[in-house]
């Protein structure tokens with residue numbers, strides 16, 4: 001299979017171990033959240049390797065030093081609800097980032113995303129936007145999120161998820177070929193209800209302990 005520079009599968013033994021814990025139906029919500037925190041930091045670490053830097057002059061206790069700082073402003077944008085579980089660890093890695101929120105849920109009959117909330121920094125387009133959602137299933141939510149960010153002026157968007165289905169990857173890449181996808185796993189397929197298989201179930205329910 002040719003290497004696709006815009007589909008980055010982040011492989012790491014710790015991620016493989018923890019992702020299996022996350023998939024286990026017996027894993028509690030508190031453990032699920034903890035696992036997502038650790039995986040989220042590792043994903044963020046890999047997905048931010050190419051962020052731009054600017055020069056920053058500081059004074060060490062001994063002498064002046066010309067160092068670097070992240071060129072901002074960087075905005076982390078979780079797609080509510082489930083995106084929150086990944087966004088918090090990203091913010092731990094990049095504490096100077098801002099957080100913007102997009103509320104979107106998937107209509108269970110049509111599988112189409114329904115947009116119910118938006119709170120983004122007014123200058124969100126002034127720097128990179130990191131769109132996060134644990135699941136890329138049909139791709140509807142991620143595509144709508146990326147479209148919204150583009151409408152708000154974003155030109156540098158990257159999408160980070162935990163699990164991606166081939167159907168969602170394909171749809172997202174067709175709609176937004178300029179948005180790289182970072183994922184911890186590419187699962188087999190969607191089932192008839194639009195769930196990723198083998199998957200981990202409904203990420204939002206598992207994070208927040210609800211059953212819908």
Ligand code: PRP
Nearest residue numbers: 080081082105106137138139140141204
């Ligand atoms: C899930 C998931 C994604 C979306 C993925 O959210 O967190 O946002 O579905 O599906 P798609 O790729 O087919 O759009 P859900 O609708 O369950 O909302 P929630 O995050 O509030 O639980």
